[in-house]
Amino acid sequence: MRPNSQSMRTLADVAARARNVLAGGCDSPVRSGWSIAEPMFVQSSAAGAYAFDGEGRRYVDYVMGYGPLLFGHSHPALTTGLDDLARHGFVWGTTHAEEIRLGERIRTHLPSMERMRFVTTGSEAVMSAVRVARAFTERNVVLKFAGNYHGHFDLALLDAGASAQTTGARRGGIPEGVMRDVIVARYNDLDSVDALVRGRERELAAILVEPVCGNMGWVRPAPGFLEGLRERCDGYGALLIFDEVITWPRLGLRGAQARSGIVPDLTTIGKVMGGGAPIAAFGGREAVMNELAPIGSVFTGGTHAGNPFCVAMAHRVLDLLEEHPEYYARMSSLARQLAAGLRSILTERGSLYAVVQDESVVDFKFRPGPPNRDYDDARMADKKQYAAYYRAMLERGVLLPPSVNEVMFLSTAHTTADVEATLAAAAESLALRQ
Ligand SMILES: Cc1ncc(COP(=O)(O)O)c(C=O)c1O
Incomplete structure (x- = not known):
């Protein structure tokens, strides 16, 4: 996927408008992008596993409303x-x-x-x-x-x-x-x-x-x-x-x-x-x-x-x-695929970051060692590296949660193709850091 700097400039403009009317530019601090630096992502619409910006550019969405969207955006049975x-x-x-x-x-x-x-x-x-x-x-x-x-x-x-x-x-x-x-x-x-x-x-x-x-x-x-x-x-x-x-x-x-x-x-x-x-x-x-x-x-x-x-x-x-009890197995299998792909990219690069997968949740942080056990561990994650990774992924059409404390949520709407596109973007984004 090609990085898109035009979208990034447009996002910066709209973020400035947001700050001029919404306190801090948002209704919930994490959305302002304080944790990952500019640009704050401003969404215009959504469908299935995707979020869209004001220019209609599509992003594979792993925020999923911070969890509620187990069936993705606008599942027909819900809409x-x-x-x-x-x-x-x-x-x-x-x-x-x-x-x-x-x-x-x-x-x-x-x-x-x-x-x-x-x-x-x-x-x-x-x-x-x-x-x-x-x-x-x-x-x-x-x-x-x-x-x-x-x-x-x-x-x-x-x-x-x-x-x-x-x-x-x-x-x-x-x-x-x-x-x-x-x-x-x-x-x-x-x-x-x-x-x-x-x-x-x-x-x-x-x-x-x-x-x-x-x-x-x-x-x-x-x-x-x-x-x-x-x-x-x-x-x-x-x-x-x-x-x-x-x-x-x-x-x-x-x-x-x-x-x-x-x-x-x-x-x-x-x-x-x-x-x-x-x-x-x-x-x-x-x-x-x-x-x-x-x-x-x-x-x-x-x-x-x-x-x-x-x-x-x-x-x-x-x-x-x-x-549809099979939904759980399907989401879990996709999440395993994503986690395995991330693990192999990280291993190839010699980065000893643990990738955690649990049902439809995937998470990795820029902290070498075993998965987080407590907040002292979580605080050790390299926020600057996450911010750079977040921005590189955004430019490549993947919307990650804009904070190192949050996790990636998958849904029934995500597909193998989405996971493959995400892994391709991750391989490029992680390579940029060296
Ligand atoms: C575990 C947990 N409890 C409570 C809340 C608060 O829920 P709400 O944002 O709907 O007020 C959250 C929100 O992220 C949460 O993750």
């Missing part, structure tokens, strides 16, 4: 018949039959969600789960892990991964009081949990964790890590919250919890759930969820929560996955 859906209305403000059915359907796949509540974003889901856990335990302290990302509410941002690493963006506007009740431990390190909780065991309301982390590169839990968290929660009388906003149902309809065999007290889901439409949920043990008003004293609510349009989209996502 057909939307007029009929719209005719039923976008928001009703009542509980409705399809919402009840959606809850029942989700629970067959995630039985730990004995009771659930729908919200609009992953941030809301995690914020609400934390509030319920605090009410149930009548405690305040929450332990989380550096490099995990749980959304943009106050406590979630402390030492978070993903785009929360924007320079100076970690603490601004977050009251000291919030920080007092948060403990940030090292992922995959039970000793750090023990050391940090010591003396505060009876204050701990919850341990909040991504059971497989997708926000400091792709980081799998080490053997015994999640089991250790479960045991500690039981010992402390705290709740275990699995944030499956990325992992469900990307890793399968039973999520990371089935894979690990660990049953959390509370679970949060979102992203893929709506196939691109904004819907998320939190749920868990009935006794815990009974803390919510009108049964209990905890308030959560939302004008758009459980709206019929997004609920219908979530049903369509489940229809697709239940009717």
Whole structure:
């Protein structure tokens, strides 16, 4: 694929316009390109596995909306018949039959969600789960892990991964009081949990964790890590919250919890759930969820929560996955092909970077050695090299996530030809660095 500098110049012009009206040129810092330097990619349209810029130039898209697009952009099963859906209305403000059915359907796949509540974003889901856990335990302290990302509410941002690493963006506007009740431990390190909780065991309301982390590169839990968290929660009388906003149902309809065999007290889901439409949920043990008003004293609510349009989209996502279990094997095989190709390019160049593949996720960072285990590892990645690689890939028609903390998401829309084009671009882009 030929590098295209005209597109790059146009992108620079449109990025300047964006900065003149949108704060920082974006709605979410990572999109501004702060991490990979100019130009910020400004998208005009999308179809299947592709993003298009303002000049109609096509890019193989591995951002996939940062995860939601398991079926690529505009899968016909998700985009057909939307007029009929719209005719039923976008928001009703009542509980409705399809919402009840959606809850029942989700629970067959995630039985730990004995009771659930729908919200609009992953941030809301995690914020609400934390509030319920605090009410149930009548405690305040929450332990989380550096490099995990749980959304943009106050406590979630402390030492978070993903785009929360924007320079100076970690603490601004977050009251000291919030920080007092948060403990940030090292992922995959039970000793750090023990050391940090010591003396505060009876204050701990919850341990909040991504059971497989997708926000400091792709980081799998080490053997015994999640089991250790479960045991500690039981010992402390705290709740275990699995944030499956990325992992469900990307890793399968039973999520990371089935894979690990660990049953959390509370679970949060979102992203893929709506196939691109904004819907998320939190749920868990009935006794815990009974803390919510009108049964209990905890308030959560939302004008758009459980709206019929997004609920219908979530049903369509489940229809697709239940009717096509082969999708997972297909995506995983393509992701393996991409990972194997990247590994051989890197090996040929003598670069000892680990390439990680898990179902439809592929990730590699410019850091020699084994895959990331925690955020200390993730921080060692060479950001400058990633930025150069990102730009070279963009010029060659491949859209990578514009941050070293993010991962490549594949979808049912990606093809072998896309992977081959990506590998050709990667071979050229990596060669440029020497
Ligand atoms: C694991 C995880 N939890 C929560 C969130 C927040 O979700 P949202 O961006 O929908 O608020 C994200 C977003 O990237 C996430 O990766």
